[in-house]
Amino acid sequence: MKEFVVYTVMRIVLFMASFGIVVGIMALAFDGRYNLFWAIILAFLISGVASYFILNRQREAFARRVEARAAKASAAFEERKAREDRD
Template sequence: MKEFVVYTVLRIVLFLASFGVVVGLMALFLGGRYNLFWAVVLAFLISGIASYFILDRQREAFARRVEERASRAAAAFEERKAREDRDDHEDPR
């Protein structure tokens, strides 16, 4: 869960930083005016591309954690299934 929170918070921070830069550049080049819709779209695209490279380590840690949990859940499921099969074979009704 910690990895998810860290990755999500960093993605939000990266988006807000991208948004600030985009709004600043738009205001600078457009004489103090900017279009909020395009600023959000550009910030989203920039932060998405940047996060692919910048947040690689956090994304990998999150993926490992998810894989570990999935493996444990699958192993527990297989154990319950095997136990149920043993119980079915021992009780010939």
């Protein structure tokens, strides 16, 4: 669960930073005005691409954790199934 929280918090921080940068650039370019809709869309796109590269290690750790839990659940299921077959 820790990996999920770390990755999610880092994604949110990355989005907020991207949003701040986009709003700042738009405000500078358009005399202090900016379109909130386009600022959010651009921030999502920028943070999505950036997170693919920047948060790769956290995403891999989360994927390993999920895979380990799935393997453990699958092994437990197979063990219960084999025990049921013996009975």
